[in-house]
Amino acid sequence: MELRRLRIDHLRVFEHIEIEPAPDWNLFLGANGAGKTSVLEAAFLLSHGRSFRTSLKDALVRRGANGYTVFGELHDAKHSTSRRVGLARNGAGLEARLEGEVVPAAELMRHAAVLCFEPGSHELISGASEERRRFLDWGVFHVEHEFLSVWRRYQRALKQRNALLRADSSSSALDAWDHELAQAAGPLAQMRERYFRLLEPLIANLLASLLGELGDAQVRFEPGYEPGRDFVDLLGVQRGRDLARGYTASGPHRADWSIAFEYAPRREHLSRGQEKLCAFAAVMAQAQLFQQTSGEWPILCLDDLASEVDSDHQKRIVASVAASALQVLVTGTQEPEAIEKQGVRLTRFHVEQGHVTRLL
Secondary structure, three states, X not given: OEEEEXXXXXXXXXXXXXXXXXXXXXXXXXXXXXXXXXXHHHHHHHHHOOOOOOOOHHHHEOOOOOOEEEEEEEEEOOOOEEEEEEEEEEOOEEEEEEOOEEEOHHHHHHOOOEEEEOHHHHHHHHOOHXXXXXXXHHHHHOOOOOHXXXXXXXXXXXXXXXXXXXXXXXXXXXXXXXXXXXXXXXXXXXXXXXXXXHHHHHHHHHHHHHOHHHOOEEEEEEOOOOOOOOHHHHHHHOHHHHHHHOOOOOOHHHOEEEEEEOOEOOHHHOOHHHHHHHHHHHHHHHHHHHHHHHOOOOXXXXXXXXXXXXXXXXXXXXXXXXXXXXXXXXXXXXXOHHHHHHOOOEEEEEEEOOEEEEOO
């Protein structure tokens, strides 16, 4: 997948810019606060419908504007086709467009695949399990066509059951929602597990090259409840405790995955830089798996590559990315030495005061 054109209106510091990225490596250079990360953020929005920097929707809108729009032209080399995708946020909410037609946001995101490794990526390893589920579900969404409908069914049932638990409702009412929840829980857990089985060896292989000094890596998936256990039976057994808590304590909504090493068996044993390298391994593995399952590479954003990653590991990261056919958008206050030494084909852009200029 290749982003051939990116247009941004009223996002962050940008009033209006248009960029035509090269098909390989694109380096956005500029001072802190110039808007480099916002370029990557715009591309990410087309694939996720949210920012990788903030959950505050209004924070993305340029000061004085009523909303923002992001437009992209994507090229699929495998099928020799192009598609136009767009996302706008205004007072009415979020509007997605595919080839000029309004579509559900999920439909837009089936056609745009952008992954990002950035200074906050360590949260994928050290942060709350919600972040790891979100990462996992993005990949499952692009592989399992029934995933979104099953996920939504599960979330609706979970919301209803939790409301009944808080209201201390009758057993008959809870019985009905226990069965509805279980109907979605099984397929949801199975889809995640199938995807993770494919992802796990790719992550482990990358960890061996990035953090081999920590010994063998173990990558584990936890479905959120005891595997093989009848879920309706489990909900019945735990009902008393769930009523006391006011929420459902077990299920796919508690799913998680983890990375442990022979010489660093707990997350707390990892430094911030090592957490970031683990996160990169997960992101890069997801890019590799996307290529294996779809036949095309996603777009990869590398924001502030030098942040908390030493020069040797920067070289390893760049080498692993350069070995792929990824289109890369990378930012920096100066050209990273690791990229220069790798000898990749690099197109440079200068970002300053809300303007982006391609350098010759």
